[in-house]
Amino acid sequence: MIPQRSPREWFSSFPVMLLLLGVLFFNTAEMGYSQFLKLGESLWQDYYLLRGDIATPSCDTNANIEQELQRLLAEQGQESDDEFGDMFGDDEVDTDANEAALRQSITGQLHLCKEKHKIASENQARVTNGVRAFREIDYFMLKIAAFSRDNQRSILSLLLFICALTATLTYHHIGLRPMMSKLDHKVGAGAQLLANLALSYSAYAYLYNGYNTGVEMLYPQIRWTYMIGFSALSLVSLYQCFKIPKDAEEGGSIGKAFLSVPLYCYMAFSAANFYILKESNPQGVVLYIDKMMDMASIFTKIGLYIWIGMMLKQTSIGELAFRIFKPWKLPPEMLAFVAVLVMAVPTAYTGASGVIIIAMGAVVYSELRRAGARRQLALAATAMSGSLGVVLRPCLLVVLIAALNKEVTTDQMFGWGVKVFLLTSFMFFIISLIAKQGPLKVAPVKKALIPSLFAFVPLIPYALIFVLTAIFYAYAMDAHLDEFSAPTILPIIVLLMLIYEKVFATPYMNAFSRNFPEFYQKSYGETIEYEDGYQDTEREDGLEGSVRTATTNGIVHIGALLLLMGLSLAAGGVIEDSHIIQDFSENSTLFGNMWQTMAVLLIALVIIGMCMDPFGAVVLVSGTIAQVAYQQGIEPIHFWMITLVAFELGYLSPPVAVNHLLTRQVVGEKEVLLAAEEVIGKSFWLRHEKILLPLTVMGISLLLVAFVPLIYMNT
Secondary structure (H helix, E strand, C coil): CCCCCCHHHHHHHHHHHHHHHHHHHHHHHHHHHHHHHHHHHHHCCCHHHHCCCCCCCCCCCCCCHHHHHHHHHHHHHHHHHHHHHHHHCCCCCCHHHHHHHHHHHHHHHHHHHHHHHHHHHHHHHHCCHHHHHHHHHHHHHHHHHHHHHHCHHHHHHHHHHHHHHHHHHCCCCCECCCCCEHHHHHHHHHHHHHHHHHHHHHHHHHHHHHHHCCCCCCCHHHHHHHHHHHHHHHHHHHHHHHCCCCCCECCCCHHHHHHCCEHHHHHHHHHHHHHHHHCCCCCHHHHHHCHHHHCHHHHHHHHHHHHHHHHHHCCCHHHHHHHCCHHHCCCHHHHHHHHHHHHHHHHHHHCCHHHHHHHHHHHHHHHHHHCCCCHHHHHHHHHCCCCCHHHCCCCHHHHHHHHHCCCCCHHHHHHHHHHHHHHHHHHHHHHHHHCCCCCCCCCCHHHHHHHHHHCCHHHHHHHHHHHHHHHHHHHHCCCCCCCCCHHHHHHHHHHHHHHHHHHHCHHHHHHHHHHHHHHHHHHHCCCCCCCCCCCCCCCCCCHHHHHHHHHHHHHHHHHHHHHHHHHHHHHHHHHHHCCHHHHHHHHCCCCCCHHHHHHHHHHHHHHHHHHCCHHHHHHHHHHCHHHHHHHCCCCHHHHHHHHHHHHHHHHCCCCCCHHHHHHHHHHCHHHHHHHHHCCCCCCHHHHCHHHHHHHHHHHHHHHHHHHHHHHHHCC
C-alpha cells in the first residue's frame, strides 16, 4: 500500500530522504571496499593479480636464439652500409662485442617471455567461477565509489536547493524574528525577491563566462543548478509578494518587518553591492558560494547530522535519559549544567554548535522543561548546548583549521581544547550556582540511587544497539567512530534505534512508563509530576511515520542553514577581497602592543562569529586575521583557541545571536513568548537570563583564554 503523503512530502521530503539514504549507501560502500579487497586477498593469494584477465602473450617461448641473433646482425649490417659506409670507409667494427651484447639481450627477452607466459597461464588457471563472481562484486563496488566521488557536488547542490525552496515556501528561513504580520511578509518576500534575483544574475554570469572562456568548463551541471535553483527561489519569492498567508496578523511596523528579513538576504545584498555594483564582477557572488562544493562532503554531513537529530527527536531516548536524574531532584541550574555537559559530546562530532541545536535542541529544551527547569533557563541551556564541545576531539572544525594552517596540528589543538573545555564547563557551573533561584540541595543517596539505577534499564537496549553497531563498523568496515565515519554510522544507529522502539519495544516501553511512576512513588515517597512544560506533539507512533516526519521537519532546517552558510562565504569574500582587515592592521595605531592587539582581535572575531557560520568564518580568518595575529607575535595555538571561544560568544551575542535564533526555530515562537511573559516583574537577570547566562559564561571564559596566557608570557 502506497503511504498517504502530502505534495510537499512527495516532491520535497521523499527526494531528500533518497539523497540522504544514497549518501549513507555510498559512504558505507566506500568503507567496505577496502575490507572487501582484504577478503579477496585472504581467499585467494595475490588476489590483486586475479582482478583482471591476463591475455596470453604474443611472444614465442620456443624461439631459436641463434637464428634470431643472425637476423639482427644482418639487419644491423644493412643499416651500417646504408648510413655510415661513406663516412667511415673500411674501418673495422668490434663485431664480437656487438654479437655478445645482442645474444645477452635475446636471452633476456626469451626469459622474460617465458615468465609472462607462466604468469598468464597461472592466472588463467586460478581464475575460477568463484573468482569471477567475486570480481564482479569488486567492480560494482569500485563503480559505486567512483560515482560517489564524482557526484558529491551534485548531491550537495540538489540537497541545498530542494531544502532551500522548502524553507522558503514554509517561511522557515533564519531571521532575527519570524514573519508574523502582513507587513512582515510583504517586506520579507520583497527582500528575498531582490536577493534571489541578484543571486540569479550572478549565477547567469557564472554560467555564461563558463561557456565563453574558451576553456573546458569543470562541473557544468553545478553552474546550471545554481542558475535554475536561484531562479526558482526568485519565482517563489515573487509569488509570496502577492500571496500573504491567511493567518498573518494585521498591521505591523516597518522596524519589525526589517528584522523579519532572513539573514541570508542581508549577506546577499552586501555581496551583490560589492561584486556587481562596485567591482563589475557579477559572478563573484556565486564563485564564493561555490566554495561549498569544494567542501561538499563536509556540508553534506551537516545535512546528515540535522537528520539524525530529527530522528532522535522521534525516539524516547531524551525522556528516558533525563529520568535518570529525576530521582536526585537536582536544582534546575545543575540539571542545565548536566545537559550542556552531555551535549558537548555530539557537538565534538558535528563541529558546529548551530548544527547540534537544530539537530537536538528540541530534545534538550523539552526534557529540561519536563524536569522542571524554568523557560528562560531552558532556552539559555539549549542555546549553549553546542558551545562547549567545539574544542574537543574529533571536532571537524578543528581538523579544518589544522588543514588550512600549517602552524598548528590537530594534536596541539585537541590537547589545549580539553583545557578550554574544562574552563568553560567550570564557568557555566559557577555562574549557574551564583544565579540559582532556590536552595542547592539534592535528594539523599539512599532514596535516589535505586530509582535512578532502575531508570537505566530501558536505556540498555539503546546502548547495546549503539555499541554493537559501532563494533560491526570497526571490525567489518575498519571504520571507527570518528569525525570522518560518524556522519555515516550515527544515522544507521539512530535508524536501528527507531526500528527497535517503534516495532519491537512499544509494549515494553508502555509498561515501563506505567510502572516507573509507581516504583518511584514507593521508593521515594512522592509522586512524579512534570511541571507544565514544552510538550512534543510531533512524535509519531509508527516507524514509517517517524522517519517521514523527521525528514520533513529536518528539510527546512537543512535548507535554511545551508543557504545561510553559502551566503556567509560570499560575505566573507567581500571582507577578504576588499582588504579591509589588512588595510586596518597596516594603518591603525591600535596594534601598539600585545594587549591592544589582543583586544582588537577579540572584537573582530566576535563580530565575525555574529555574522558567519563557523566553517566559512574559519576560511576567512585563516587568510586574513590569522596572519595579522602571527605578525603581532601571538602564538598560533593560542590564537586559534581564542578564535573558537570568540566564535561561540559571537553566536550567542545580540543583535544577531544565531544560536538563539536557531533555538527559537526548533522550540517554537510560542515557547519564547511564554518565557518572556512568565518573568514579567522579576529581576533584570531573570527577565534576560536566556541571553545573560550564555554571555556571562562565554565572555569570562574568552577573557581568561585570551589574556591569562599573555600574563604568563610577560612574567
